[in-house]
Amino acid sequence: MTIEIRNISKSYGGERILRDIDLKINSGELVALLGPSGSGKTTLLRVIAGIEQADEGSGPVLFDDVDVSNVDLGKRRIGFVFQHYALFKHMNVFENIAFGLRAKPRRERPSEAQIREKTQSLLDLIQLGNLSQRYPSQLSGGQRQRVALARALAVEPRVLLLDEPFGALDATVRRELRRWLRRLHDTIHVTTIFVTHDQEEALEVSDRVAVMNAGRIEQYAPPQEVYEKPASPFVFKFLGNYNLFHGRTRGDEPGEALVRPHDIAIARDPNAAGASARPGVVTHIGFGGAVVKIELETEDKTHVDVEVSAPTFRDLNLKRGDKVWFALRNAQEYVPDFVI
């Protein structure tokens, strides 16, 4: 199912949290809402779900081109997964997953046998078939997360909305679960929006990323495009480490250039580093496995972070205090944004 929202605003007590948001999601797409804390991701997700109402004067929320703005949460057929799971504590895993089926009005309710079958197949899907009698308190965080997902899927939602689905988990489990989510999405193809403030997660899992900042969507594009052509300095800065160079644009306007640490070439020989290479002195070397982080100090005392691969670093054979040459390979230039 497609989701489209137009011109959505949301205020709490006079403070505008969402500002004129437009967003269109294709059927079967997996979209990440990425942004810093407080940027309004959860609020937007809750408006789409129908948990919160958008402000007066906002545009519609369309599911398959049908306006659902006035459709009650329970009737929108969405699956919502909460950041803290909100599993029912006094129900075991099986009953949690079966809840939505049992809660249906009598006419639509499947038979007990069908409920069991459906729940069992979801348990298999989340690979927790052997834990169906456990209670939420007896599960690990990752297992609870998967139960919450299965519970949402049980009612065959048209849309899946996940609020920081892996937020409360440690790094390894996160990585495992997000790949699992991607594979799951590839099998069931339900239109999905998930909220995250982890750029790596957003870029790795989603078809498209909507980067939010202060109640606005700054860029909405596929991961590669967001990463390689950030639409604004904010997006650039939010998506990874960067170096900021102040300078002048060709039109002699004051401007700034943003460069990723791995987009800086470094060499002992000025000619090898590339055109317009500048000198610097190594002030720190940090080993991080496959990538080595090198800190340089230029003649005008600015710091430059450079990342090189471990083999390159071995060839360079650098030590602290060595003099090197560096050149910017791929700089993004933005005229400073005066609009705040």
Next chain:
Amino acid sequence: MSRHHRVIPGLPLTLGYTLFYLSALVLLPLAALALKAGQMSGPELYRVLTDPVVTASLRLTFAASTIAALVNAVFGLIVAWTLVRYDFPFRRLFDAIIDFPFALPTAVAGLTFANLFLKDGWLGGVGGHITAGINALAHTLGLGAPLPADALDFLTFPYTGQTGGIVVVLIFVGLPFVVRTVQPVLLEWDPEFETAARSLGADSATIFRRVIFPEILPAWVSGVALAFARAVGEYGSVIFIAANIPGRSQIAPLQIVTRLDDFQYAQAAAIGVALLTISLLVLLVINGLESFSRRHERQA
């Protein structure tokens, strides 16, 4: 409680203190009571406890207390729910009023209820008041007295001296227990669970029955148990509203007081022990229910 995690150091000390405290305040007096009752010979004890007046009083006490506790169970829950979930004018005032039955001397409560509900009271005598009014009006219009004096007695609350009046005061004294135990749980309740249930298509009734109620059940059950226990021991307010006819409208605590007045301490103690034993059994059953419902509530 968990033994793995001691917030207060020195388990032996705290345990010892708890046991001492309980013994001095609860167990010792109870033992003394049992001892006193034990002064009687077996057949004598049997005779006291099977005395129809005594059994009737015990039956009345437990029947009235049970009804009162059940009524409080329902309405206490509704009151707690309303106070937490809705905002209305004077909500804080109503909230404060809930504690009144705790503070009010029970004799005052009994007297007040008696004045309201007994046959001549404002509410208890409402049928008689209306009849008298109509007749007076007819009389001034020169129509004589068209209604017999008891014409509207069906309006009279059936509280006059019978179990009904007792139940009403017992409801009064028990109300705060249910409200005050359920209220904090509802206040702490995370609305996210409700939103989750709603997003899964559950209607309000289902959400209450399957999501909210199981969560407040343990607190609710303890509140009802407290209200019940309080009703069993209630004396001051009941004697003002009950007709206190032995064998018909006398509660067990009054039986005890009557025996004490006759210096029959052992008999009084025996009835007291019977009262306590039955209460204990009831409370044990209720507690059993409660721990059953708490079984899986280990905090996530």
